[in-house]
Amino acid sequence: MKSMGSRDKLQAAAAASGHRRVLLLVFASCFAFATLFTFLYTSDHFTSGSSPSGVSRYSSASSSISGAGAGGALPLPVFDALVHYASFSNATHRMTDTDIRAISAILRARGPCNLLVFGLGAESPLWLALNHGGRTVYLDENEFYVKYLEPRHPGLEAYDVSYTTKVRDFRDLLAAAQKSRAAECRPVQNLLFSECRLAINDLPNELYDVAWDVVLVDGPSGWNPSSPGRMPSIFTTAVLARSGAKGRPTDVLVHDFNFEVExxxxxxxxxxxxxxxxxxxxxxxxxxxxAGGPKDSFCSGQDSAAAASSGEKTRK
Incomplete structure (x- = not known):
């Protein structure tokens, strides 16, 4: 066999080099395309999913809710699926299946709506999802829990509340509210300026002007005598529902209704x-x-004499 000449060797080397250049060019083109695609996708994702620095919590939450509102309420199959899987959740300290389904039925009937929830818990992401297209606001006694949950659930709007009441004082607080039902603790008033001991008057101002369609009272805690108890949240809810200028009623849901305070x-x-x-x-x-009603009574038959009598009974 004849050995390969110098010219043949040069031609073979040139061919091999050209082949490698073609492969390198193809690889570089694919890498550049993948990099460009990733950059465009990531830029679009962060532009639409993140709020710019300096935007307040309320502004960010409102933008998220406004975007959800454009799509309207959840389709019923999606709504039912969320309720179904939440009912089988094994999360600790969660509501019973019957309570979850009862609350979900109200949200289906009223949503998308303005939903106010006292208390953060295992079901908080569920209420936010079921009220897709509406506004959901949470009030909780634990400032650290609020800060913990907000970044984990985009669109969650929550505020911490400082409660000064104690469960052990609830009968004295009730008696005082009954005596001042026509004054500081009247059913129709501006809570921002209320001096009633059961009124919550340190929320963001604009929350008092919202026409709340549904209010869920599931907080603050009330498991021991030193807990804040739900006296302020129930009283404040009653005043918000009666003082709002709107043509539709407010559905109020009180959880743990089998306990005395509630x-x-x-x-x-x-x-x-x-x-x-x-x-x-x-x-x-x-x-x-x-909304509306008598200025000095929450329920029919409440008057000064009845209030005094009721106050005596609660102290026995």
Whole structure:
């Protein structure tokens, strides 16, 4: 066999070099395309999903909610699927299946709506999702829990509240509110300037002007005598529902309704005549509150004499 000449060797080397250049060019082109695609996708994702620095919590949440509102309410199959899987959740300290479904039924009937929730818990992301297209605001006693949950659930709008009440004082607080029902603790008033001990008057100002369609009272904590108890949240809800200038009523849902504080305060400020029978559960009270009404009484039959009598009974 003849050995390869110098010219043949040069031609073979040139061919091999050209082949490598073609492969290198193809590889470089593919890499450049992939890099450009990734850059464009990432830029679009962060532009639409992140708010610019310096935007307040409320502005960011409002933008997110406004974007959701453009799509309207959740399709019913999606709504039902979320409720179904939430009902089978094994999260600790969660609501019962019947309570979750009862609250979800109200949100389906009223949503998308303005939803105010006292208390953050295992179901908080569910209420936010079910009220897709509406505005959902949470109020909680734990400032650190608020800061913990907000970045983990985009669009969640939450504020911390400082409560000064104690469960052990609830009968004295109730008696004082009954005595000043025509004055500081009247049912129709501007809570921002209220001097009633049960009024929450340190929320962001604009929250007092919102026409709340649904209010869920699931906080603050009330498990021991030193806990804040839900006296302020129930009273404040009753005033918000009656003082709002709107043509539609407010659905008020009181969780843990099987406990004394929730039952007594609901009877006093939300009233038995406003109770919606058959729509709650033993641990969930459902009330329908309409705006307006008498200026010195929350429920029918409440007057100065009845208030004094009731105050004496609560102290026995």
């Amino acid at each position: 039952q007594v305060l609901s009877k006093e400020f939300l009233c038995d005549e406003n109770r919606v029978q058959g729509s709650g559960t033993p641990s969930l009270g459902h009330f329908l509150i309409r």
